[in-house]
Amino acid sequence: MQGIEKSFPGVRALRGVDLTLRSGEVLALLGENGAGKSTLIKMLGGAHQPDQGTIRISGQPVNLSSPIAAISAGIGVIYQEFNLVPRLSAWENIFFGRERSSGFVNRNMERRRSKELFDQIGVPVPIDTPCGELSIAQQQLVEIAKALSQDARLIVMDEPSAAITPQEVERLFHIIRDLRSRGIGVIYISHRLDEIFTIADRVVVLRDGQLAGEGETRSLTRQQLIEWMVGREIQNEFPKARHTRDRIRLSVRNLNRGNIVRDVSFDIRAGEVLGMTGLIGAGRTETARLIFGADRHDSGQISLDGHSLHIRSPRDAIRNGICLLTEDRKGQGLVLTSSVRENFGLPNLKNLSRFGLVNQTKERSAFSTYVDQLQIKIPNQDQLARNLSGGNQQKVVLAKWLERNAEVLIFDEPTRGIDVGAKYEIYLLINELAKQGKAILMISSELPEVIGMSDRILVMHEGRITGEIEEATTATQEQIMEMAVA
Amino acid sequence: MNNAITRFLGTSPLVRDYGMSFVLLLLVGLFSALTLKQQHPTGADAGRQVADLILVRHTKPRVLVITRNTPEDVEFSNAAIKRLEEKGARVLATVRGAAPDAKQSIEEVLKSGESIDAIAANDVTAKWTVYDRFPEVGAGKCVVPASYTWPDFLKVSNLLGVANQTAIYAIIAIGMTMVIITAGIDLSVGSLVALASVCVSILLRDCFGGISAGVAAVIIASTTSVLVCALAGAFNGFMITAFRIPPFIVTLGMMMMASGLSFKLSMGQSIPELPSSFFWLGRGHIFGIPNPILLMLALYMIAHIVMSRMVLGRYIYSIGGNEEAARLSGVPVTRVQLAVYTICGALAGLGGIVLTSQLSAGDPKFGLMYELEVIAAVVVGGTSLMGGQGKIFGTLIGAFIIAVIKNGMNLTDVDPFNQKIVLGAVLMIAVLLDTLRRKKGHR
Numbered sequence: 001m002q003g004i005e006k007s008f009p010g011v012r013a014l015r016g017v018d019l020t021l022r023s024g025e026v027l028a029l030l031g032e033n034g035a036g037k038s039t040l041i042k043m044l045g046g047a048h049q050p051d052q053g054t055i056r057i058s059g060q061p062v063n064l065s066s067p068i069a070a071i072s073a074g075i076g077v078i079y080q081e082f083n084l085v086p087r088l089s090a091w092e093n094i095f096f097g098r099e100r101s102s103g104f105v106n107r108n109m110e111r112r113r114s115k116e117l118f119d120q121i122g123v124p125v126p127i128d129t130p131c132g133e134l135s136i137a138q139q140q141l142v143e144i145a146k147a148l149s150q151d152a153r154l155i156v157m158d159e160p161s162a163a164i165t166p167q168e169v170e171r172l173f174h175i176i177r178d179l180r181s182r183g184i185g186v187i188y189i190s191h192r193l194d195e196i197f198t199i200a201d202r203v204v205v206l207r208d209g210q211l212a213g214e215g216e217t218r219s220l221t222r223q224q225l226i227e228w229m230v231g232r233e234i235q236n237e238f239p240k241a242r243h244t245r246d247r248i249r250l251s252v253r254n255l256n257r258g259n260i261v262r263d264v265s266f267d268i269r270a271g272e273v274l275g276m277t278g279l280i281g282a283g284r285t286e287t288a289r290l291i292f293g294a295d296r297h298d299s300g301q302i303s304l305d306g307h308s309l310h311i312r313s314p315r316d317a318i319r320n321g322i323c324l325l326t327e328d329r330k331g332q333g334l335v336l337t338s339s340v341r342e343n344f345g346l347p348n349l350k351n352l353s354r355f356g357l358v359n360q361t362k363e364r365s366a367f368s369t370y371v372d373q374l375q376i377k378i379p380n381q382d383q384l385a386r387n388l389s390g391g392n393q394q395k396v397v398l399a400k401w402l403e404r405n406a407e408v409l410i411f412d413e414p415t416r417g418i419d420v421g422a423k424y425e426i427y428l429l430i431n432e433l434a435k436q437g438k439a440i441l442m443i444s445s446e447l448p449e450v451i452g453m454s455d456r457i458l459v460m461h462e463g464r465i466t467g468e469i470e471e472a473t474t475a476t477q478e479q480i481m482e483m484a485v486a
Numbered sequence: 487m488n489n490a491i492t493r494f495l496g497t498s499p500l501v502r503d504y505g506m507s508f509v510l511l512l513l514v515g516l517f518s519a520l521t522l523k524q525q526h527p528t529g530a531d532a533g534r535q536v537a538d539l540i541l542v543r544h545t546k547p548r549v550l551v552i553t554r555n556t557p558e559d560v561e562f563s564n565a566a567i568k569r570l571e572e573k574g575a576r577v578l579a580t581v582r583g584a585a586p587d588a589k590q591s592i593e594e595v596l597k598s599g600e601s602i603d604a605i606a607a608n609d610v611t612a613k614w615t616v617y618d619r620f621p622e623v624g625a626g627k628c629v630v631p632a633s634y635t636w637p638d639f640l641k642v643s644n645l646l647g648v649a650n651q652t653a654i655y656a657i658i659a660i661g662m663t664m665v666i667i668t669a670g671i672d673l674s675v676g677s678l679v680a681l682a683s684v685c686v687s688i689l690l691r692d693c694f695g696g697i698s699a700g701v702a703a704v705i706i707a708s709t710t711s712v713l714v715c716a717l718a719g720a721f722n723g724f725m726i727t728a729f730r731i732p733p734f735i736v737t738l739g740m741m742m743m744a745s746g747l748s749f750k751l752s753m754g755q756s757i758p759e760l761p762s763s764f765f766w767l768g769r770g771h772i773f774g775i776p777n778p779i780l781l782m783l784a785l786y787m788i789a790h791i792v793m794s795r796m797v798l799g800r801y802i803y804s805i806g807g808n809e810e811a812a813r814l815s816g817v818p819v820t821r822v823q824l825a826v827y828t829i830c831g832a833l834a835g836l837g838g839i840v841l842t843s844q845l846s847a848g849d850p851k852f853g854l855m856y857e858l859e860v861i862a863a864v865v866v867g868g869t870s871l872m873g874g875q876g877k878i879f880g881t882l883i884g885a886f887i888i889a890v891i892k893n894g895m896n897l898t899d900v901d902p903f904n905q906k907i908v909l910g911a912v913l914m915i916a917v918l919l920d921t922l923r924r925k926k927g928h929r
Binding site: 292294313314315318319324326331332333334335336337338342345346347349350353356357358360400 | 791795796797798800801803804806807808810811812813814815816817818873874875
């Protein structure tokens with residue numbers, strides 16, 4: 001790719017980026033959110049066209065005017081949100097849109113080929129199960145098989161490790177190494193630096209739509225990558241501050257919902273950050289949703305400052321001073337079609353209105369305080385939420401809850417898909433909230449983050465709390481993993 | 487090409503925010519140009535004008551006033567006579583009829599020995615050939631009001647007519663816009679128009695004595711009917727929120743039920759026994775502007791404030807944009823959806839009352855296909871069927887775009903079958919433009 005430029009309304013997403021990938025190479029593409037990674041790979045996938053610049057494959061300029069053009073040029077892009085039809089089986093998905101023989105599906109051939117592909121990958125996947133019922137990791141394998149079946153010479157993976165377990169990541173790395181040995185080029189996008197040092201041969205870092213740095217992984221340090229990404233030095237990845245933890249604020253007793261959450265009890269003290277971790281499906285998010293009233297609990301008690309709460313809806317929870325930053329920002333955190341200011345106002349309208357009439361001046365000035373404080377990068381407050389990068393979106397969600405001045409803050413994967421710089425700012429904010437005496441529940445799959453930012457750690461497995469580490473500083477990743485697989 | 491259009495539509499703020507008003511203006515311009523015609527003034531003003539013209543040319547003239555026997559011509563004639571006689575002219579004879587009447591009248595005047603200085607006529611009567619049969623008179627004696635060039639489309643009477651007919655659709659479209667912004671749909675509005683119409687007229691006929699019913703009775707009957715429709719809307723909302731049945735299905739059911747009920751209540755008959763005070767809403771006017779138009783404008787003002795300034799409006803947009811995110815932000819989703827379907831039902835009911843008042847009878851056949859007409863107005867007005875996006879005044883403009891196209895095609899004698907084809911195409915083009923525009927906003 002040479003001199004790639006692309007603009008969107010109000011944003012120059014890419015300004016003259018060059019990118020080269022050799023066959024049989026794993027290239028890590030790094031950058032903060034909004035740096036232009038997604039735009040770049042969408043161009044490779046034919047979803048966007050560059051305003052300027054050329055894309056060449058083996059020296060030949062190609063015009064990737066549509067996803068189909070990209071596929072026939074030998075490029076397979078595996079987006080974070082998979083392109084699978086949930087109702088169709090693995091083999092149907094693999095050959096979806098390319099059914100041969102005049103309108104009839106050649107079942108036997110397609111099933112046989114699918115089996116061969118999974119044999120090649122080295123992991124058995126039930127090929128007849130509807131994809132919607134497969135795990136995230138298995139769906140990912142279906143996507144890889146699909147790319148292989150299309151004779152892809154270049155496979156792009158956008159944050160493939162974001163939603164799968166460490167073991168599954170390990171398996172994915174095996175597969176990637178195998179692809180590499182077969183001469184297939186892989187572009188690997190991730191925010192997890194550990195992974196990049198494990199798998200990538202070379203790293204390219206984007207910042208603000210431009211190339212910020214590039215080099216062989218061997219010759220690079222973690223520090224160097226972070227510097228390229230944020231454009232300045234960051235001393236300490238986890239700036240944990242400790243505060244006196246006194247009285248119990250949130251108390252959860254014997255919370256149950258089916259077999260998803262079983263007998264969960266814990267307390268959070270004022271000024272305490274309680275880390276909660278576990279494998280995907282361990283029941284962490286589900287526990288948070290029960291406390292917040294997003295789902296109904298079958299039994300259990302929740303009390304705040306000694307008062308028992310009856311929470312039947314998120315509205316109840318919010319009224320009682322509990323808020324939840326969901327893990328799924330776009331799906332549950334923001335109304336993407338509304339402006340950032342309206343998103344900010346949504347849970348706060350009661351305080352920002354009189355007689356049902358929104359006081360927009362008050363709303364504007366309240367929001368602008370947070371725009372400054374959290375350094376939210378927006379051209380104006382009427383910008384639609386969907387036009388923001390992930391980090392900025394997360395900050396808008398944060399702003400709306402901070403304005404509520406809640407007593408209990410539940411952060412579910414607060415830094416997922418967020419760049420290093422924004423992560424750091426969110427950590428500082430968590431510190432600040434703890435200092436104010438709030439009770440904080442931080443759910444995270446990133447063990448370094450859990451260890452680095454919590455005071456105390458709970459580990460969940462199959463709906464139960466299977467471990468507790470009283471002093472987070474003493475915890476090791478191995479110790480936590482042991483509890484998590486219980 | 488596609489890209490160029492997208493870029494243009496997406497980047498120009500003029501087109502982005504006012505695209506549809508621009509289209510409306512363009513249509514107004516187009517139909518004005520197409521219906522540009524020589525206009526001949528009629529009525530009282532024209533009559534006075536002619537009288538003055540005659541009085542300038544002659545002192546104490548002897549005048550014949552010749553018109554047809556239409557209401558406008560009678561006004562013309564009366565005004566002309568009054569002005570002429572005030573200023574000392576003598577009106578020898580007044581003709582209100584056809585050419586033979588004029589001939590006879592002129593003969594009588596001439597027989598009595600009077601000479602004729604001028605004939606006050608209008609554009610039609612001046613073209614009659616009878617005058618040339620009398621050498622003493624001749625067509626040259628005819629004085630007509632000065633004509634001017636003006637589009638038929640832009641005549642005040644035509645514009646008010648268009649607005650008056652659109653008012654009912656536009657009023658119902660307010661509720662529909664709200665529903666569609668929550669990512670729902672309401673197919674029952676057409677039937678609720680009929681239900682309200684039947685309800686109000688049966689109440690007035692059977693409970694309040696029909697033609698002799700008083701103003702209070704009219705108000706009670708109308709309010710009750712609107713409430714019945716609001717209740718039907720609330721029931722829609724209840725089924726949708728409590729059982730998660732898709733709005734399309736629930737309101738389709740309500741559409742059939744309400745229509746069936748209207749026919750049952752009225753036994754399929756039209757009900758004309760209505761008191762005259764009931765017609766004020768649909769046929770009265772204040773300062774020359776028909777009441778339905780005033781009602782429509784007032785409702786649009788209120789709806790605009792609700793949607794852009796009030797908490798309820800914020801909630802409505804947020805639910806359509808992302809229902810789950812709205813719920814998790816503490817929006818009372820169920821209550822807001824109930825409210826929206828209730829409002830939509832109530833406005834459909836109000837539309838039914840206005841229509842009944844306009845047409846001076848209740849009828850279970852009213853409102854047929856209104857739901858589609860109204861949805862078309864909302865969509866042409868730029869509201870996305872996906873929910874979360876749309877503007878109240880966009881809908882008003884959408885309703886008027888459709889109305890202007892219909893009226894313009896009528897004035898330019900487009901065959902009714904072709905009119906339908908054109909309207910269908912307009913709907914598709916509106917959605918196409920909208921899709922292209924939105925594409926630009928996406929990443």
